[in-house]
Amino acid sequence: MTPPGIYAARSPAGAAVLDLATGRWKVLDPIAAGLLDLPTGRREREAAIEEATAHWAATGADPDRVRADLTRVAADLDHLRADRTVHSAPPTPPPAVRFAPTARPTARSRAAAGVGLAAALLLLRILPIRHVVAVARAAARLPGRPARVQDAEAVLAAVLAAGAWWPGRVACLEESLAVHLAAALTGHPVRWVLGARFVPHGAHAWVVADGHVIGQDENDRVWPYLPVLTIGSFEQVAERG
Template sequence: MSIPMAIPPRIERPPLLDRFMAVGTLALATMLVEATPLRATLTVARVAKRCTRRRASASEAVRTVAARDWASRFFPSRAACLEMSLAAFLDSALHGRSVDWCIGCRFDPCESHAWIEACGRPVGEPNTPDRPFHVTLRI
């Protein structure tokens, strides 16, 4: 009898332009989060959202998150949910597409989290209907 091994799924390599954009936006997001006050980061996010031309579809947002996840594998710095979600948000804005950047929390256990939403749904997030995050800031 064979036992299935826990092999991580193979991540497809996104198109070259998406990879370059994801690396750049991840570096920019990390710099904003680590080197500037939160109000400056929020101002950059609000300006970026105003410069978008249209709402992103769910498939476009998934593509952006996939490129960001690919780029994060090679990133030498800390990349937690705040940096990762901001990178996906900025990447979408640079493509002229608008997604919502959400920062929220949940209780029992107490946790904070950041993510992006497209079409009113979180993108690239695990589904936890029993312990949902409550949005405290949406841009």
């Protein structure tokens, strides 16, 4: 079986990296982000580190410290990759973001939301994230027409209503996965996205429908998150194994 891959996305602020084998995130600054594509040959690696050291030393950084930091980060990334493929997400423009859902849930979306939320809560408690992603990919292959904004908001409203009866906390990971599963059951699939931000460091999960991020916090009007792994009709890489 092929080991789960490494997923990465870059921005001027650095790179966000998700190890699907463990579900752990690593947020890299711009210097360390340049090491994601470091050559494997010893001489080529040393030359690449020296080139990066010279670049940052020209900005006033201490070259000895930069070289030591780059060498340490390169070793950390080697351990993380361990001969696994690094899937790099393409650059994307900032999305349109919608906040509290305005669409009212239908009877169909309420039924699907109950199943989707129960499945999401169970999956995230008993399975490693790589297996949860596999289930999410399977759900994305169900037949249907991509959700419009109102379709996705109706499912989200139903999931929020169902979550109000849950005695525990329903965080963004559980909520977004529930919407993804429930939307697939209604025949109007959305995209499930795992991503991160740089300042402050933090991971997030959300859903996208018709080019819009659905149901976000009012404080995130300036969208700070970088999509790293997308599950759905526009998924960039399908992992096998």
